[in-house]
Amino acid sequence: MIFSRKKEELLEPYSTEQCGLCNTTKRRNFIQGDFVFKLTGKCTSCNQGQMMITKIYGVVK
Numbered sequence: 001m002i003f004s005r006k007k008e009e010l011l012e013p014y015s016t017e018q019c020g021l022c023n024t025t026k027r028r029n030f031i032q033g034d035f036v037f038k039l040t041g042k043c044t045s046c047n048q049g050q051m052m053i054t055k056i057y058g059v060v061k
């Protein structure tokens with residue numbers, strides 16, 4: 001018997017955003033053009049702080 005199961009480890013990229021004011025963190029799918037320290041918009045939690053990408057990483061699917 002031949003086991004031909006291929007283990008393809010595809011990495012799904014994620015970006016973590018953090019609010020500079022209330023420190024809320026949010027994980028979302030990586031969008032092309034994302035980079036660490038990029039400001040991505042207003043925080044939806046406190047409505048005052050700016051969300052900034054703090055981490056980009058890959059997760060095995």
Ligand SMILES: [Zn+2]
Pocket residue numbers: 019020021022023024043044045046047048049050
């Ligand atoms: Zn906030």
